[in-house]
Amino acid sequence: MSTTIDRARAxxxxxxxWTVAVIDPAAVRVLPWIVRRRSITPNxxxxxAFVVGGVSVGLFAAGHLVAGAICYEARFFLDCLDGKLAxxxxxxxxxxxxxxxxxxxxxxPAAYAAIGWTLAERHVWSHTWVLAVALMAAxxxxxxxxxxxxxxxxxxxxxxxxxxxxxxxVAWMRRHRLTLRPWTVEAETVGLxxxxxxxxxxxxxxxxxAIAAVYVVFVAADIALMGRTLTSSARISS
Numbered sequence: 001m002s003t004t005i006d007r008a009r010a011x012x013x014x015x016x017x018w019t020v021a022v023i024d025p026a027a028v029r030v031l032p033w034i035v036r037r038r039s040i041t042p043n044x045x046x047x048x049a050f051v052v053g054g055v056s057v058g059l060f061a062a063g064h065l066v067a068g069a070i071c072y073e074a075r076f077f078l079d080c081l082d083g084k085l086a087x088x089x090x091x092x093x094x095x096x097x098x099x100x101x102x103x104x105x106x107x108x109p110a111a112y113a114a115i116g117w118t119l120a121e122r123h124v125w126s127h128t129w130v131l132a133v134a135l136m137a138a139x140x141x142x143x144x145x146x147x148x149x150x151x152x153x154x155x156x157x158x159x160x161x162x163x164x165x166x167x168x169x170v171a172w173m174r175r176h177r178l179t180l181r182p183w184t185v186e187a188e189t190v191g192l193x194x195x196x197x198x199x200x201x202x203x204x205x206x207x208x209x210a211i212a213a214v215y216v217v218f219v220a221a222d223i224a225l226m227g228r229t230l231t232s233s234a235r236i237s238s
Contacts, residue, residue, distance in 0.1 A: 005028060005031050005032050005035065005088060006088065007028055009087055009088055010027075010028055010031055010084040010087055010088050011024050011028070011084065011177065012083075012177070013177060014174065014177055014178070014179055015177055015178070015179065016179055016182070016183060016184075016185035016186060017178055017179065017182055017185075017186055018185050018186050018189045019080060019185060020176070020177050020178055023076070023077060023080045024080070026077070027077065027080055027081050027084055028084070030081065031081070031084055031085065031088065034081070034085055035085065035088055035089065040085070041085075041091070042082040042083070042085045042086035042089075042091055042092075042096055043082070043095075043096055043099060045078055045081055045082035045085060046078075046079070046082045046096065046099050046100050046103055047099075048078055049075050049076075049078035049079045049082065049103065050075075050103040050106075050107065052071055052074050052075040052078060053071075053072065053075040053103065053106075053107035053110075053111070054107070054110075055071050056068045056069075056071035056072040056074075056075055056107075056111060056192075057107065057110045057111050057114045058114075059071055060072075060111055060114035060115045060117075060118060060196070061114035061117055061118060062118075063118045063121070063122075065115070065118065065196040065197075065200060065204070066196065066197055068111075068114070068115075068196060069192065069193050069194075069195075069196040069197040070197070072111060072192045072193055072196075073189075073193045075107065076185075076188070076189075076193070079100065079103070079104065082096070082100060083100065104141075105138070105141050108137050108141075108188060108192070109134035109135070109137045109138045109141075110134070111192050112133040112134040112137055112191065112192070112208070112211075113130060113131050113133075113134040115133075115191075115192070115196060115204070115208065116129065116130040116131065116132065116133060116134065116208065117130050119204060119205050119208065122201065124201050124202045124204075124205045125205045125208070132208075132212050133191070133208050133211055133212045133215070136211075136212050136215035136216065136219070137184075137188075137215060139215070139219055140184055140215050140218045140219055140222070143218070143219050143222035143223065143226075144184070144222060146222070146226060147222050147225055147226050147229070150226045150229045150230055151229055183218070184218065187211055187214050187215065187218070190207070190211065191207065191208065191211040195207045195208075195211075
């Protein structure tokens with residue numbers, strides 16, 4: 001028996017580049033099989049993803065970088081799948097969203113810390129900096145949550161203000177469901193999947209420093225966006 005899936009309902013209107021290009025095409029093929037099985041729920045998929053993420057952290061810490069990278073990407077695939085299932089079934093909930101965010105917030109920094117530990121044990125990274133990338137990833141999460149809160153507040157103020165037509169490049173990216181720039185998912189894909197999959201030693205350590213620098217840029221961008229959002233909201237309300 002086949003199940004027809006409304007793809008437009010399953011996927012997000014705008015999503016990260018890696019998700020749109022790589023994850024979504026595979027996920028929408030798996031989704032019909034999952035939808036038919038009522039015992040599989042979005043929250044159960046989130047829980048399984050969290051466990052798989054924990055396995056990836058353990059593998060990274062034990063020095064099995066390739067296996068850890070593969071497990072991490074399997075976790076991310078499941079992490080994307082739970083939301084798609086929830087949207088198709090109409091089962092999205094505040095609890096599910098919070099559970100998903102909490103799992104991500106714990107798994108991503110832990111994975112970076114585990115890679116840092118392995119690199120330090122191999123003497124290509126200082127033990128002093130084992131948590132460097134993990135802390136930056138956690139800081140980005142805090143900034144993202146703060147920015148979302150600021151945007152929600154501003155939306156209530158500016159809801160009646162119509163948006164102008166999007167410029168050409170922006171319009172093209174919106175039509176193709178792409179965010180305007182690569183963001184945390186792309187950084188995690190490089191730092192926790194592609195990097196450990198193909199690099200090792202000093203090369204992987206250099207990549208981790210690069211990811212830390214990227215997260216610094218993300219934090220600065222989020223702070224700037226928060227300031228602009230709050231300023232715009234104050235201007236409209238006055």
